[in-house]
Amino acid sequence: MLQHIVWTISLALMMLVAFGWSFVMLRSGIREEEFAPLQKRAYRLRTRLFWGLVALFGLPMLYTLFDLPYDALRPAEGAGAVQEVKATGYMWRWEVSTEELEANRPVVFQVSSGDVNHGFGIYDPDMKIVAQTQAMPGVTNTIRHTFTRPGVYRVMCLEYCGVAHHNMVAELNVKERS
Numbered sequence: 121m122l123q124h125i126v127w128t129i130s131l132a133l134m135m136l137v138a139f140g141w142s143f144v145m146l147r148s149g150i151r152e153e154e155f156a157p158l159q160k161r162a163y164r165l166r167t168r169l170f171w172g173l174v175a176l177f178g179l180p181m182l183y184t185l186f187d188l189p190y191d192a193l194r195p196a197e198g199a200g201a202v203q204e205v206k207a208t209g210y211m212w213r214w215e216v217s218t219e220e221l222e223a224n225r226p227v228v229f230q231v232s233s234g235d236v237n238h239g240f241g242i243y244d245p246d247m248k249i250v251a252q253t254q255a256m257p258g259v260t261n262t263i264r265h266t267f268t269r270p271g272v273y274r275v276m277c278l279e280y281c282g283v284a285h286h287n288m289v290a291e292l293n294v295k296e297r298s
């Protein structure tokens with residue numbers, strides 16, 4: 121149902137954009153000096169509309185950026201010593217220095233690759249992504265994450281790296297903090 125509404129709205133907006141494009145294309149031969157007063161008003165309106173939209177959507181967009189699974193942007197929460205994990209991607213497996221972690225204690229992942237580019241994505245027990253970074257040869261990327269919920273998390277490759285790409289799964293066992 122919702123999908124149907126969104127599709128109808130998208131279609132209407134696409135038609136509006138197509139109409140705007142064809143209008144501009146048909147009128148593109150006219151110089152600015154020859155604009156009719158109505159056209160000048162339309163252009164002024166467009167400028168105001170542009171800045172209005174920037175103001176209206178700019179802030180919510182910035183705000184939602186914080187929900188992206190890039191934990192480098194957020195400091196890890198939780199007290200206690202940091203747990204360090206070295207993770208290296210290979211075609212087609214992950215080498216993880218430890219699979220046993222504690223919840224509510226910050227974890228720092230040092231992520232790299234032994235061959236080609238891989239994507240290091242951590243999924244929670246509900247298969248929702250919680251953190252991710254690139255695994256690149258010759259580069260170590262750091263991500264910080266604090267697991268708040270115990271359970272079995274999965275590391276999966278997010279970058280297609282060959283025929284057995286789908287086999288690149290490692291498990292992280294996050295236990296209740298002792």
Ligand SMILES: [Cu+2]
Nearest residue numbers: 277279281285
């Ligand atoms: Cu892959």
